[in-house]
Amino acid sequence: MVAVTIWNEFRHEQEDEDAAAVYPDGIHEALAGVLEDDHEVRTATLDEPEHGLTEDVLESTDVLFWWGHIAHDEVDDEIVDRVQERVLEGMGLIVLHSGHFSKVFKRLMGTTCNLQWREDGGQERLWVVDPGHPIADGLEESIELPTTEMYGEPFDVPEPDRLVFTSWFEGGEVFRSGCCYRRGNGRIFYFRPGHETYPIYEDEEIQRVLRNAVDWASPTAGSPRTFGERE
Amino acid sequence: MVAVTIWNEFRHEQEDEDAAAVYPDGIHEALAGVLEDDHEVRTATLDEPEHGLTEDVLESTDVLFWWGHIAHDEVDDEIVDRVQERVLEGMGLIVLHSGHFSKVFKRLMGTTCNLQWREDGGQERLWVVDPGHPIADGLEESIELPTTEMYGEPFDVPEPDRLVFTSWFEGGEVFRSGCCYRRGNGRIFYFRPGHETYPIYEDEEIQRVLRNAVDWASPTAGSPRTFGERE
Amino acid sequence: MVAVTIWNEFRHEQEDEDAAAVYPDGIHEALAGVLEDDHEVRTATLDEPEHGLTEDVLESTDVLFWWGHIAHDEVDDEIVDRVQERVLEGMGLIVLHSGHFSKVFKRLMGTTCNLQWREDGGQERLWVVDPGHPIADGLEESIELPTTEMYGEPFDVPEPDRLVFTSWFEGGEVFRSGCCYRRGNGRIFYFRPGHETYPIYEDEEIQRVLRNAVDWASPTAGSPRTFGERE
Amino acid sequence: MVAVTIWNEFRHEQEDEDAAAVYPDGIHEALAGVLEDDHEVRTATLDEPEHGLTEDVLESTDVLFWWGHIAHDEVDDEIVDRVQERVLEGMGLIVLHSGHFSKVFKRLMGTTCNLQWREDGGQERLWVVDPGHPIADGLEESIELPTTEMYGEPFDVPEPDRLVFTSWFEGGEVFRSGCCYRRGNGRIFYFRPGHETYPIYEDEEIQRVLRNAVDWASPTAGSPRTFGERE
Numbered sequence: 001m002v003a004v005t006i007w008n009e010f011r012h013e014q015e016d017e018d019a020a021a022v023y024p025d026g027i028h029e030a031l032a033g034v035l036e037d038d039h040e041v042r043t044a045t046l047d048e049p050e051h052g053l054t055e056d057v058l059e060s061t062d063v064l065f066w067w068g069h070i071a072h073d074e075v076d077d078e079i080v081d082r083v084q085e086r087v088l089e090g091m092g093l094i095v096l097h098s099g100h101f102s103k104v105f106k107r108l109m110g111t112t113c114n115l116q117w118r119e120d121g122g123q124e125r126l127w128v129v130d131p132g133h134p135i136a137d138g139l140e141e142s143i144e145l146p147t148t149e150m151y152g153e154p155f156d157v158p159e160p161d162r163l164v165f166t167s168w169f170e171g172g173e174v175f176r177s178g179c180c181y182r183r184g185n186g187r188i189f190y191f192r193p194g195h196e197t198y199p200i201y202e203d204e205e206i207q208r209v210l211r212n213a214v215d216w217a218s219p220t221a222g223s224p225r226t227f228g229e230r231e
Numbered sequence: 232m233v234a235v236t237i238w239n240e241f242r243h244e245q246e247d248e249d250a251a252a253v254y255p256d257g258i259h260e261a262l263a264g265v266l267e268d269d270h271e272v273r274t275a276t277l278d279e280p281e282h283g284l285t286e287d288v289l290e291s292t293d294v295l296f297w298w299g300h301i302a303h304d305e306v307d308d309e310i311v312d313r314v315q316e317r318v319l320e321g322m323g324l325i326v327l328h329s330g331h332f333s334k335v336f337k338r339l340m341g342t343t344c345n346l347q348w349r350e351d352g353g354q355e356r357l358w359v360v361d362p363g364h365p366i367a368d369g370l371e372e373s374i375e376l377p378t379t380e381m382y383g384e385p386f387d388v389p390e391p392d393r394l395v396f397t398s399w400f401e402g403g404e405v406f407r408s409g410c411c412y413r414r415g416n417g418r419i420f421y422f423r424p425g426h427e428t429y430p431i432y433e434d435e436e437i438q439r440v441l442r443n444a445v446d447w448a449s450p451t452a453g454s455p456r457t458f459g460e461r462e
Numbered sequence: 463m464v465a466v467t468i469w470n471e472f473r474h475e476q477e478d479e480d481a482a483a484v485y486p487d488g489i490h491e492a493l494a495g496v497l498e499d500d501h502e503v504r505t506a507t508l509d510e511p512e513h514g515l516t517e518d519v520l521e522s523t524d525v526l527f528w529w530g531h532i533a534h535d536e537v538d539d540e541i542v543d544r545v546q547e548r549v550l551e552g553m554g555l556i557v558l559h560s561g562h563f564s565k566v567f568k569r570l571m572g573t574t575c576n577l578q579w580r581e582d583g584g585q586e587r588l589w590v591v592d593p594g595h596p597i598a599d600g601l602e603e604s605i606e607l608p609t610t611e612m613y614g615e616p617f618d619v620p621e622p623d624r625l626v627f628t629s630w631f632e633g634g635e636v637f638r639s640g641c642c643y644r645r646g647n648g649r650i651f652y653f654r655p656g657h658e659t660y661p662i663y664e665d666e667e668i669q670r671v672l673r674n675a676v677d678w679a680s681p682t683a684g685s686p687r688t689f690g691e692r693e
Numbered sequence: 694m695v696a697v698t699i700w701n702e703f704r705h706e707q708e709d710e711d712a713a714a715v716y717p718d719g720i721h722e723a724l725a726g727v728l729e730d731d732h733e734v735r736t737a738t739l740d741e742p743e744h745g746l747t748e749d750v751l752e753s754t755d756v757l758f759w760w761g762h763i764a765h766d767e768v769d770d771e772i773v774d775r776v777q778e779r780v781l782e783g784m785g786l787i788v789l790h791s792g793h794f795s796k797v798f799k800r801l802m803g804t805t806c807n808l809q810w811r812e813d814g815g816q817e818r819l820w821v822v823d824p825g826h827p828i829a830d831g832l833e834e835s836i837e838l839p840t841t842e843m844y845g846e847p848f849d850v851p852e853p854d855r856l857v858f859t860s861w862f863e864g865g866e867v868f869r870s871g872c873c874y875r876r877g878n879g880r881i882f883y884f885r886p887g888h889e890t891y892p893i894y895e896d897e898e899i900q901r902v903l904r905n906a907v908d909w910a911s912p913t914a915g916s917p918r919t920f921g922e923r924e
Contacts, residue, residue, distance in 0.1 A: 084803075088805060088849065108803040109803055110777075110800060110876055111876055111877050112877070112920075114920035114921075116920060116921065117922060117923065118922060118923045127383075127384045127385075127404070127405050128384070128385065128685045129384045129386070129407065130385075130390075131647060131684045131685045132552060132644060132646060132647030132648070132682070132684045133682075133684070134682040134684075136684055136685040137682055137683040137685070138685070139685040140685065140686065141385070141685060153358045153360045154358075154359065154360060154362050154372070154919075154920070156781065156877055156918065156920070158851065158875070158876060159393060159854065159875065161624075161852065162390060162623075162644075163390070166384065166397060166405045166407075168399060168404065169399075171923075172356055172399060173358070173399065173923070174397045174398070174399045181851075182594060182624075182851070182852065183803055183804050184594060184804050184805070184849055185593060187594075220594070220595075220596040220599055221596075221599040221600055222593045222594045222595070222596075222598055222599060223598040223599070223600070223603060224593065224602065224603050225593050225847055225849065226603055226809065227805075227807035227808060227809060227849070228807075229809070229810055230809045230810065230811045230843070230845060230866070231811070315572075319573055319574060321825060338572060339572040340572055341546075341645055342646055343550060343646070343689075345690075347688070347689060347690065347691070347692045348690075348691060348692065349691060349693070359916045362916045362918050363783060363877060363878030363879070363880075363913070363915045364913075365915075367915055367916040368913055368914040368915060368916070369914055369916070370916040371916065372917050372919055381692070385687060385688075385689070387550065387646055387689070389620065389643075389645060390644065392621065393875075402692075404692070412620075413620070413855075414572055414573055414620060415618055415825060416824060416825030418825075451825070451826075451827040451830055452827075452830040453824045453825045453826070453827075453830060454821045454824045454830070454834060455833065455834050456616055456824050457578065457834055458574075458576035458577060458578060458616070458618070459576075459579070461580045461612070461635070462580070587865055589845075589846045589847075589866070590846070590847065591846045591847060591848070591867075592847075592852075603847070614820075615820045615821070615822045615859065616821065616834070617822070621823075621856070624852060625852070625856070628846065628859060628867045628869075630862075630865060630867045631861075634818055634861060635820070635861065636822075636859045636860070636861045636867050638822065638859075
């Protein structure tokens with residue numbers, strides 16, 4: 001069984017009534033609920049020692065989820081190093097929504113990961129632009145979300161290896177909302193949907209994407225990454 | 232000076248009053264007008280001998296434009312071979328709008344190049360998703376077109392080398408509307424805007440894209456393409 | 463169980479003593495032997511009706527292998543159309559060695575697929591340049607083949623989506639010898655090793671690559687490829 | 694005229710007799726000599742204040758060269774931030790040889806940038822695998838270097854946007870020795886050749902590549918990179 005660790009900043013839900021109303025146990029528990037039937041799921045949060053990401057935890061994680069928003073700067077650089085190293089060794093990484101601005105994602109992308117945004121509660125439609133991608137397995141041609149925060153282009157990331165979703169927003173914007181990367185042996189998926197007060201992760205199609213993404217991001221055996229001096 | 236040849240099917244404008252009203256001399260002449268100040272421009276049309284694309288014409292062409300819609304099947308396979316060969320040698324190719332279904336484009340892509348469409352005269356906004364690309368030089372963050380035909384995903388083309396534009400449509404769709412490819416030594420740019428009865432090519436920002444695309448698609452010297460048996 | 467069809471031109475082995483000595487039942491049977499324990503394997507050859515690739519056969523094939531060399535031109539264009547269509551729908555395609563010049567591969571690539579070559583029986587070493595790729599699962603850092611035909615750059619194909627292997631040749635050349643592409647919903651892997659008189663497919667590491675490639679190229683469910691007019 | 698700044702660690706040449714014999718004024722001066730006829734060239738070195746890379750210098754630089762080897766750790770993180778920011782805004786960056794392990798390159802790639810190596814003075818042949826790329830303009834099909842340090846795969850970098858050169862080494866290895874990337878609006882070229890005691894930069898074909906790379910990496914106008922909240 002694939003070992004999934006869900007990391008959540010877990011601040012909104014403890015500080016903000018609206019967020020607590022939607023995610024009373026935290027976004028990490030909501031995500032765990034989506035995945036726990038078919039995966040071995042653990043959670044970790046910012047305020048735990050080592051943010052819950054000890055070497056043992058990371059060593060035994062196949063796929064790591066990352067959700068953060070208002071406290072990116074509080075993530076210790078040493079833990080960022082550790083996550084980066086594990087991704088390059090093969091651990092999958094799924095970065096959600098406002099995690100675009102996390103130290104971990106910026107470190108792995110090498111860019112600002114900046115974008116445009118507007119918190120207007122408008123409609124979003126995620127179009128599958130790569131119907132052959134395993135992350136799109138079993139979806140319809142698009143996913144509709146009635147109430148979302150808008151993210152708009154330009155999105156300052158490297159050109160994705162594969163672009164799976166592009167979002168249409170009621171207010172007139174578009175966004176590359178499902179982006180696949182490989183870095184070292186690790187697979188990275190950035191997936192835009194999510195918010196601390198809109199119940200995006202209760203949507204069944206979004207849940208299907210999250211499960212597909214775990215399958216896609218799981219490590220494969222690969223061949224040796226042997227570096228250094230050769231005889 | 233870059234030598235541009237503009238190929239147009241030139242049927243709508245001779246058969247259909249609405250098209251003739253917008254492009255009385257044909258779409259090729261309208262495009263020629265956009266480019267002729269800074270380039271050496273020729274035109275060629277379907278009903279000329281060899282569709283106007285003799286070996287001499289192609290040999291002396293740096294960048295070829297392609298506009299076709301209702302008569303793709305009438306293009307001779309031998310001419311398609313000839314265009315493909317010249318692109319692989321280094322000639323640039325700019326495929327416009329309904330040219331997505333031309334034999335030439337399908338030959339070079341290897342896919343169906345199919346898509347969704349709706350002729351509703353709705354609004355389109357082309358977002359620059361790659362602000363560092365030379366085809367975006369001098370543009371604003373997006374281009375607005377008040378009245379267009381909709382093209383929607385999925386667009387069955389290989390993942391572009393660089394995606395420059397993504398379109399938002401009033402009716403709820405998105406489309407990868409500016410796609411860059413290299414095939415052999417040739418640069419290929421697919422650019423969605425255009426229509427036989429909407430005066431898209433009169434838009435100054437669209438004209439800027441067309442000029443930028445010629446600069447980008449022009450051949451470079453390169454190094455030898457030497458194939459075959461080696462000693 | 464994944465349904466594999468192995469297509470072989472099957473001419474060398476019937477016309478040439480040296481080839482018959484290495485592959486007495488044909489290259490297709492040798493490849494079938496490699497895969498039949500874990501897959502449902504069929505074979506098809508040029509001289510069968512419809513080259514053995516009827517609509518029924520292709521419809522029930524998950525992954526198609528392609529080996530051809532001296533009779534590429536005898537492959538019927540209608541069958542090429544059929545194979546291309548099935549790949550775009552999702553069938554995997556693994557093109558081996560001299561299959562680089564097959565109609566099927568050239569059709570899907572859109573380029574000449576030309577290269578340099580020398581039949582000198584020299585040494586080849588295939589380096590894994592993408593150790594995280596599933597096609598490299600379980601390999602060492604390189605594969606050594608003591609006696610091969612050389613293929614050298616430039617190789618006139620589109621830039622691969624992922625480059626898995628690069629070959630070093632004793633005579634001084636390099637070659638991108640393991641190239642991954644997606645076209646439509648189909649996965650395509652070009653793998654250089656193979657020859658009609660060198661027993662390349664008896665090498666255990668090469669066999670491991672062939673099995674890995676079948677796993678990688680197998681279709682996934684995907685989402686709808688719905689094209690045409692929208693309401 | 695394109696404004697080039699050549700950054701060199703400049704330690705080997707001051708500390709090591711062999712390096713001083715080959716590059717008496719430093720590698721930066723040798724590179725400046727290659728480029729100064731057609732470009733506005735400045736140099737900067739590690740031991741200058743702010744490593745010679747003040748905000749003014751970077752602001753007025755179109756293309757930055759980077760050569761470092763034994764003192765990567767002495768480069769101040771603040772200067773690394775500054776260089777990264779300028780690249781994302783559009784400044785070109787050309788990273789040479791052992792610069793693969795510089796903080797600047799690792800920051801922009803997001804990976805370890807590790808590789809295999811052997812200092813054996815063997816022969817290298819750089820094959821052009823992308824003859825249509827402007828960095829290959831005017832070259833032959835390959836460049837021969839009689840005496841080099843070997844760099845071998847795996848090279849832990851993101852899959853290049855375009856791979857221009859692949860090296861063959863006498864000792865049996867291959868290496869992706871000319872890799873193009875875009876990050877933000879900036880163009881990045883990693884070019885393997887170079888060494889502190891082998892006079893690689895005196896080779897005329899290598900000099901041609903350096904000049905071509907400056908042309909390719911020079912900023913274009915682009916369109917706005919506007920981020921943040923939208924109305």
